[in-house]
Amino acid sequence: MPARRTVLLTGAAGGLGTLMRGLLPAYGYELRLLDMLPVAGEPDAITADLGDRAALREAVRGVDAIIHLAGISLEASFGKILAANIEGTYNLYETAREEGVGRIVFASSNHAVGFTPRPRGEAPFGPGELIPVDTPRRPDTFYGLSKCFGEDLAQLYWDKHGLETVSVRIGSCFEEPTSVRMLSVWMSPADGARLFHAALSAEGVGHTVVNGSSANTRLWWDLTSARALGYEPQDDSEPYAAKLIAEQGELDPDNPDHDHLGGHFTTNPPIWPY
Template sequence: MPAPRTVLLTGAAGGLGTLMRGLLPAYGYDLRLFDAVPVEGEPYAITADLADTDALREAVRGVDAVLHLAGISLESTFEKILNANIVGTHNLYEAARAEGVARIVNASSNHAVGRTPRPADGEPLVPVATPHRPDTFYGLSKCFGEDLAQLYWDKHRMQTVSVRIGSCFEEPTTVRMLSLWMSPADGARLFHAALTAEGVGHTVVYGSSANTRLWWDLSPARALGYAPQDDSEPFAAKLIAEQGELEPDNPDHAAIGGQWVSSPPLWPR
């Protein structure tokens, strides 16, 4: 499909949204910004909650696609996760359906499969077809988002690429993150591929750079046209010296979700 020009970016004031606000315009996108809080330096951004269905209808009207990054990005109570990540995402899909938006790129998460054991050296990479195994209410909400996207493709022919994002920061901050890190530049490359690839139906991909210590299979993302350029390995020596290698017998190291599996998940993604 031709590259969409106007893209609604939800969660535009958040960490990932802020990174993409700076990077995606270089790919030719005119970003329409949406967040529950004001977007600094963007007086024309739409300030509204995902519960505001009228504001959502207005926000999606006339756009070519949506990059949906809004919602709670850490663990919280079920009620808060329900309202922001589950009901809110449904509200967005309904608004997009009503306004005839053909493509959504939905921020899923590695925490949708967070209790999946991380592969040991020499074991196969984790495929996108691995069953949902959420590690938190947050991860559960991302399972819902993937299944909602499948429903809207099957029922309404709305196309979605669900991106199971690892950790998108300027640089990795933990040893675990060496396997999941997605550089901001690679994040923009992946979102661009997801916005422009043809015939995606509902496609689930993992979102990370081409890390030497990669745990999951990036081939479905590459099939969209994603060509990652970065690798977390230059950061490895410093992080391992500070934190030590991951230990298979440590519950915080045994699964993809890391500390989110066994501890209060206030940690980086």
Template sequence: MSAPRTVLLTGAAGGVGTLMRELLPPYGYELRLLDVAPVQGAPDAVVADLADRTALREAVRGVDAVVHLAGISLEADFDKIMAANIAGTYNLYEAAREEGVRRVVLASSNHAVGFTRRPREGEPVVPVDTPHRPDTFYGLSKCFGEDLAQLYWDLHGIETVSVRIGSCFPEPTSVRMLSMWLSPADCARLLHASLTAESVGHTVAYGSSANTRAWWDLSTARALGYDPQDDSEVYAEKIVADKGLPEEGSADDLYLGGHFCVDPPRWPH
């Protein structure tokens, strides 16, 4: 598919959205920004809640694709997750359907499969088709998002790449992140590949850099044209020295979702 010119970036004031506001335009995109909070330095950004279907439809109108990062990104009470991540994602897809937008890149999460056992050294990495095993209501909402994307492809022909984002920060800050880290530059590479790949239907792709300690299979991401350039291993010696290895048998030792499985950080920070 030729590169879309205008892309709606939801969640533009959030952590990943803030990074992508700077890193996506060099690929040739004109970004239309949306967030429930004002976007610093972007007076033309759309300030709207995902519950506002009229505002969402206006924001989507005329764009070539959507990168949907908006929503609650940590654990919260179910009613809050329901409103922002479940109903909100449905509202976004309805707006895309009504306005004829044919490509969405959806921020899913590793927490959709958080209770999956992490592979040990010498074991195969976790495949993309591993069953959903959410570790939180937040992770459950990402399972819903992936299934909703599949429905809108089958029913309405809207293509989606659901990116199970690991940990997108300038640098990894924990031992677990050494396996899950997605550098901001690689995140932009993956989103660009997801926006431009041909005939994606509904594709689920893990979102991490080319980490030496990677736990999951990047084959579907690479098939989109993603070529990760970064590796968390350059940070490993210092992080392991500072933090120590996870205690054997702990959630951080056992599961992809780590501490989210037992004591998830809650929204807001």
């Protein structure tokens, strides 16, 4: 399958969308941008809500693939999550089906499995074991629950309509990690672009779920299914470790925020400001 050239990037004004706007064109993609907010410096970007099916139809028409980053990225009331992340993702998939789009890369999250214990060399993950991609889903928030829905929606649209998806359970994609926990789930922006490119260009993905992070020394989860797409992470959070540990201390096994993959989302999640 040739590399896809025209890609709709939803959530293009957000933090991850902004990073990918700068990195993905180097892989040969022409990006069509969509966000509910204006995209700074991008006068041709489409400003529309995922609830606007007519605008969404126009945005999707003629693209080869979609990277779906739009939606609420923190915890919020169930009603807000329902509208933005659940109904909005359904609208995108149904519009993609109607327009004959062949593939979506869906931004899932570690928070779909956030209550999974971090590996500590004991049950359920023994010495040297990493959290597998098929670990049971254990969402830590309504936000995480919406990502479980998105993964199931992707499976339905593959089984029923032949619409392929790679669901990327993103750890934390920032310029650099900001916490000791993040040392284990951090994905550098460059590795994020590598993973999205692999997800867009690999053949025969059906519906594939992958864990999304760099090749961190302190890695908690298995990247096998991501590597099977052709993803070769190049970065590691370890150069940031000494500074973060000096500032924050090592992870405390008696702190529930430190003992689960989802971190503080399991106890005190940051709330969406709108």
